[in-house]
Amino acid sequence: MISQIQTRIIKSLSHDPWVNLAIEEHLLERITEDEVLLYLWQNNNTVVIGRNQNAWKECRHLDLEREGGKLARRLSGGGAVFHDLGNLNFTFLMNKKHYDLSKQLTVILQAVKKFGIKAEFSGRNDLVIEEKKFSGNAYFFNKDSALHHGTILINSDLTKLSRYLQVSREKIISKGIDSVQSRVINLTEVCKSVTLAAVIKGMEESFMDVYGGDAQEIAVARNDFNIEPLVQKYSSWEWRFGNTPKFDISISRRFGWGEVELGFCLKNGHIDSVQVFSDAMEEGLIRDIGKGLEGCSFQKDRMIERLIKVDRRSENQVIIIKDVVLWLSETEL
Known part of the structure; x- marks a missing residue:
């Protein structure tokens, strides 16, 4: 007998990123x-x-904080995004067996279609209208559960988005654009009658159409869950900035799947520690690359041997390891 899927719609009453990310992880x-x-x-x-x-490299966090903003780090991979109250965030959460990206994307695309807007999925994680992004998406999987979350730009302040996001010149050039602002679009630029309330309603209706169930709606606040340890985690310096030592050697490269930087701290000819920075969607694999190289002698053939042994669970992960191995083989160290 196939179990009936139970659906719920949870709305946060908070506008604090550390609280909202804590609620997300709690769920x-x-x-x-x-x-x-x-x-x-x-x-x-x-x-x-x-x-x-x-x-330090992804945003102008000092300007952001001086102007009353907050820096947050999420569970998923991918790149930096700007949020304000002209933007709506969504998260689909489910057991891994119910994870279906096309189904989840249908909810968003169907909601936008209600305004007569034709949108499509593009590249590795974007929803676009005439090649301009209005929604960035990212994904995270733990042992049994999965989440797919993202943004919907409704009437966001794009000047602030450009001001705070410090996108690398190489990334901009690779996309053939002049600035961050030139490649994003608000829904209100396409349909002036779009409002936040209407998009929320559209998402709720579309979710119920696609998934069915009773879709009970619940509004939640910080005090409704026992999430203080998670709030402390997301607000902490260690989680948001981490320990970024002065590297002995640092190399970086942009690939089709994202940018990667390897920062090595060496001791007696061995890799004492390594940090891997990346906007790749495969957040777990990126961390596995770092773990795989720790303790290795700082020799290309030994490092490549370690990388080849890193566990790969998808075709995309195979491509990433292959690209990094080829890059290291061609790099003078």
Whole structure:
């Protein structure tokens, strides 16, 4: 007998990124086997960076903080994004067996279609309207559960987005654009009648159409869950910035799947520690690359041997390891 999927829609009453990310992780840890959740949330004046990104390089965090904003780091991989109250964040949470990217994307595309807007999925993680991004998406998997989250630009302040996001020149050139702002678009630029409330309603209706169930709606606040340890984690210096020592050697390269930087601290000819910064979507694999190289002698053939042994679970992960191995083989160290 096939179990009936249970659906819920959770809305956060907070605009604090550290609280909202804590709620998200709390929900992920407690998702039941036959449940699919849609979590809707907003952050005010926030930059959220990917799990493996270098905070100092990805955004102008001092300007952001001086102007009352907050820097946050999420569980998933991918690149940095700007959030304000003209942007809506969504998270789909479910057991891995119910993870279906095309189904999840259908919820968003169908919601946008209600306004007469034609959008499509493009590249590795973007939803676009005429090649301009209005939604960035990222993904995270633990042992049993999965989440897919992202942004929907409705009427966001794109000048602040450009001001705070410090995108590498190489990344901009690779996309054939002049600036961050030139490659994103608000829904209100396409349809002036779009409002936040209308997009929320559209997402709720579309979610219920696609997944069915009773889709009970629940508004939540910080005090509704026992999440203070998680709030402390997301607000901590260690989680947001981490320990970035002065590297003895640092090399970087941009690939089709993302940018990667390897920072090596060496001791007696061996890799004492290594940090891997990347906006790649495969956040777990990126961390495995770092673990795989630790303790290795700083010789290309030995490092390549270690990388070849890193566990790969998908075709995309095979490509990433292959690219990094080829890059190291061609790099003078």
